[in-house]
Amino acid sequence: MGAARDWTRATAAQMAAAMKAGEVTSVELTQAHLDRIAAVDGDVHAFLHVNAEGALATAREVDEARAAGEELPPLAGVPIAVKDVLVTQGMPTTAGSRILEGWEPPYDATVTRKIRENRMPILGKTNMDEFAMGSSTEHSGYGPTRNPWDLERIPGGSGGGSSASLAAWEAPLAIGSDTGGSIRQPASVTGTVGVKPTYGGVSRYGAIALASSLDQLGPCARTVEDAAYLHEVMGGHDPMDATSLDEPVPSCVDAARQGREGDLAGVRVGVIKELSGDGYQAGVEQRFEEGLEKLKALGAEVVEVSCPSFDYALAAYYLILPSEASSNLAKFDSVRFGLRVEKSTVEKTMGATRAEGFGDEVKRRIILGTYALSAGYYDAYYGSAQKVRTLIQRDFAAAFEQADVLVSPTTPTTPFKIGERIDDPLAMYLNDVATIPANLAGIPGMSLPSGIAPEDGLPVGFQILAPAHEDARLYRIGAALEKALHDDWGGALAAQAPELEVAP
Amino acid sequence: MSSLERADVARLAALARIDMTDEDLDRLGGQLNAIVDSVAKVQEVAGEDVPATSHPIPMSNVHRPDEVRPSLSQDAALSGAPEAEDGRFRVPQILGEEA
Numbered sequence: 001m002g003a004a005r006d007w008t009r010a011t012a013a014q015m016a017a018a019m020k021a022g023e024v025t026s027v028e029l030t031q032a033h034l035d036r037i038a039a040v041d042g043d044v045h046a047f048l049h050v051n052a053e054g055a056l057a058t059a060r061e062v063d064e065a066r067a068a069g070e071e072l073p074p075l076a077g078v079p080i081a082v083k084d085v086l087v088t089q090g091m092p093t094t095a096g097s098r099i100l101e102g103w104e105p106p107y108d109a110t111v112t113r114k115i116r117e118n119r120m121p122i123l124g125k126t127n128m129d130e131f132a133m134g135s136s137t138e139h140s141g142y143g144p145t146r147n148p149w150d151l152e153r154i155p156g157g158s159g160g161g162s163s164a165s166l167a168a169w170e171a172p173l174a175i176g177s178d179t180g181g182s183i184r185q186p187a188s189v190t191g192t193v194g195v196k197p198t199y200g201g202v203s204r205y206g207a208i209a210l211a212s213s214l215d216q217l218g219p220c221a222r223t224v225e226d227a228a229y230l231h232e233v234m235g236g237h238d239p240m241d242a243t244s245l246d247e248p249v250p251s252c253v254d255a256a257r258q259g260r261e262g263d264l265a266g267v268r269v270g271v272i273k274e275l276s277g278d279g280y281q282a283g284v285e286q287r288f289e290e291g292l293e294k295l296k297a298l299g300a301e302v303v304e305v306s307c308p309s310f311d312y313a314l315a316a317y318y319l320i321l322p323s324e325a326s327s328n329l330a331k332f333d334s335v336r337f338g339l340r341v342e343k344s345t346v347e348k349t350m351g352a353t354r355a356e357g358f359g360d361e362v363k364r365r366i367i368l369g370t371y372a373l374s375a376g377y378y379d380a381y382y383g384s385a386q387k388v389r390t391l392i393q394r395d396f397a398a399a400f401e402q403a404d405v406l407v408s409p410t411t412p413t414t415p416f417k418i419g420e421r422i423d424d425p426l427a428m429y430l431n432d433v434a435t436i437p438a439n440l441a442g443i444p445g446m447s448l449p450s451g452i453a454p455e456d457g458l459p460v461g462f463q464i465l466a467p468a469h470e471d472a473r474l475y476r477i478g479a480a481l482e483k484a485l486h487d488d489w490g491g492a493l494a495a496q497a498p499e500l501e502v503a504p
Numbered sequence: 505m506s507s508l509e510r511a512d513v514a515r516l517a518a519l520a521r522i523d524m525t526d527e528d529l530d531r532l533g534g535q536l537n538a539i540v541d542s543v544a545k546v547q548e549v550a551g552e553d554v555p556a557t558s559h560p561i562p563m564s565n566v567h568r569p570d571e572v573r574p575s576l577s578q579d580a581a582l583s584g585a586p587e588a589e590d591g592r593f594r595v596p597q598i599l600g601e602e603a
Contacts, residue, residue, distance in 0.1 A: 103584050104584065106581065106583050106584065107576060198561070199560045199561050200561055213559055243561075243563065245561070309549065312545060312546055315542060315543040315545045315546045316543075316546050318542075319543050319546060326520060333521070334586060335586075335595055336585055337584035337585065338586070339586070340586035342596060344596065345596055345597055345598065346595050346597070347600075348596075349595070351521050351522060352523055354520075354521055355522050355523035355524070355528075358522065360532065363517075363522055363524075364539070366522065367513060367517055367522070368536060368539060368540070370516045370519055371508065371516050371536075374516070381543070383550070384546040384550035385543075385546050385550075387549070387550035387551070387555070387557075388549060388550060389556070389560075390554055390555055390557040393557060425535050425538070425539060426539065426542055440560070441560055442559075442561045468560075468561060
């Protein structure tokens, strides 16, 4: 035996195998991650709440069950971070908003329940833009999360807490939610992996709703295989969510295993013409092109496809999302949960409570949505946006005639500096230009690291999109590309991030 | 498309039950105008012949048997309320003095 192994650097799959082999216990794994959080989260601020006692209690139970010879689920004992958008009994849930400060939900989300049933210790709740509105976590009511690659830069958003927790080795797995890119864009800018499943593939019961026709929960990890394991834990039909798909969970782990064999002969990969060129950073395009070369080398056929209506996707999204959000956020009314700023009447109390409890971005979007839904403007705005949604679906349908998967850079640029775009909402919205079309069409998408931009040394993400219900394709193509890249890099990209300073 | 006037933003904020100060209206009003101008482009391609899509995956209605099933207890439902009394949510008075 040499020096003790640093288990925080292992993959979730390695942790699961090591526990099975008796090389490490869940308590040791969980404690190692809690220690790491204590050492670096003062700087990173990925967590809004750390669930140390609860996580260790779960870990102890798993270790005892394993010692007793009990049959355990594949990820039993592997710790996980949960985005604060999911309600969790016994832990505060805020969705990044001051209006829910200190709220303890009286029930568990379906995904929370599944995590517990799979006996995974919950390390804590991760930071996010308020109600998932944002691309940088700067709109969190509790202060921004910082990118472990460069603490002056954003970790993406809205799931910047989850992505940063992975990149900072504070957790091997995390839960995300993706309404317009909030899993994939944070993964891209932190050199990690994130997957938005097909709409309805994961239950949204107990996920605090932003835009109900766009929201989807999904897995965040450092490798494609780890994401596949978590996807299978999260997915599946749930009668508590009327939009939940009544179909089997995709075989993500098998698809990833097949992908790693490295044979993509007969696979057609479509490059989306509209998601390149103007506004795309040189190093982002370079790493994307190199990813394409890898896919070709594995036998894939690469073709160009055109999706002309994508030019209207951002505009449609910023009408549909605010409209649905203005309705969903009406429940924060000072009556049933959260903040109350008491005034003489209920109506005045609501106005004062929402003024104090909501941040600027939430106010902007509620007002925009109220406008888009108001009489006289409905057809021009919300109605037109829904028509654009049809056009985008038609573009995808035509593109998937020519290709099995579609690809693009996940984000036009590497992460920008905190504060740089905070007062320019339109510049902020452009972060999600390549991820939004998938949400409008309900199709699944993945972002995985494709290298470091030479000009700034920051991570670049490669996006893969598949037709609805074909989530497994993401894992096959993603795992094949990942293996080819890892062979070049000598391991995961996250290992190339600069070491964080560790608090004494 | 007409732009959002300051009075429009004030009216919308009131409808959405968000109190706004003059400073809020100055700051958010300008940003909202820029956003509205930018998103209005959806009208360029939204022709008469294009059907609207409200939901990404086609689905029919979901039903369940009309049977009682476990749900939150009254205490649990009230546990997060800012104020409760006699097993109910307590709110400030509904009507103003002038009513």
